[in-house]
Amino acid sequence: xxSDHPFAPTLEHAFTIGIELAGLQWVKPTSRGETRAAIxxxxxxxxxxxxxxxxxxxxxxxxxxxxxxxxIDFDARYLLEADNGDVIYLENRGYxxxxxxxxxxxxxxxxxxDADDYYMRVTPRFDVPEGPNDWMAKHVFVGVAEKVPxxxxxxxxxxx
Numbered sequence: 001x002x003s004d005h006p007f008a009p010t011l012e013h014a015f016t017i018g019i020e021l022a023g024l025q026w027v028k029p030t031s032r033g034e035t036r037a038a039i040x041x042x043x044x045x046x047x048x049x050x051x052x053x054x055x056x057x058x059x060x061x062x063x064x065x066x067x068x069x070x071x072i073d074f075d076a077r078y079l080l081e082a083d084n085g086d087v088i089y090l091e092n093r094g095y096x097x098x099x100x101x102x103x104x105x106x107x108x109x110x111x112x113x114d115a116d117d118y119y120m121r122v123t124p125r126f127d128v129p130e131g132p133n134d135w136m137a138k139h140v141f142v143g144v145a146e147k148v149p150x151x152x153x154x155x156x157x158x159x160x
Contacts, residue, residue, distance in 0.1 A: 011142065011157040015048025017080070018153045019055050021062075035066040041078040044151075050158070051133065053082040062092075070104055072096040074122060086133050092143065092154075094122030110149050120145040122154060 022042035028035040039062050044055030060078030067073060076092040096118060098104035103117040122143035126136040139158045146153040 010160045012050075012160055013048065014050040014141065014156045014158045015046050015052070016153060016155045017044060017046050017055065018151060019044035019078075020151045023061075034068065037064050037066065038062075039064075041076075046080055046082070048156075051080075051082060051136070053080055053086075053088075055079070056081050056087070070097055076122075082133055084132060086129055086131065088133060088136065089127035090124055091127075092122040092124045094120070094143065094145070096120040096145070096147070107147060112149055113147065115146055118147065120147060124156065 020042045021039045023038070023040045025038045026035065027037070030036045040058055041055055041061050043057045046053040046055065056079040060076070062074055062076035064075060065073040072095065074092055074094045074096065076090075078090055080088040080090055082088060098107055098113075098118045100117070103113055106113050107118065122145060124141050124143055126141075128134050128137050139160075141156050141158055143154045143156045145155070
């Protein structure tokens with residue numbers, strides 16, 4: 001997508017995180033009348049042109065709110081370990097929704113669906129030690145996520 005606007009940002013692929021999920025728990029309905037879940041970051045990897053490493057096992061998870069209209073409001077926090085040993089705190093906020101009730105049902109059963117059948121985007125923030133990875137705390141990122149059975153893959157792009 002191109003834009004003629006002089007302030008249009010560009011996106012650069014920074015890295016992808018593959019994260020295995022475990023321990024799903026439900027609070028339904030919550031005192032707010034919605035459904036809350038908790039699912040933990042069991043393990044994972046980080047690969048890309050700007051960062052490589054791993055997800056620190058069981059260092060956090062996602063505590064999404066499922067709205068009555070089916071939109072999932074993500075609130076995920078967990079730790080990454082870069083190949084150089086830096087421990088990086090990741091906070092992800094975002095949304096997922098299916099483009100049809102049939103797709104929503106398949107996703108609820110943890111079945112494979114086509115990426116074009118749902119919207120899943122996140123906006124992360126990183127807390128990093130000073131050094132070679134501190135650029136992450138100085139930029140805005142956008143993540144485009146893939147839901148795969150038992151896991152998520154999130155492709156992160158730095159906004160330039």
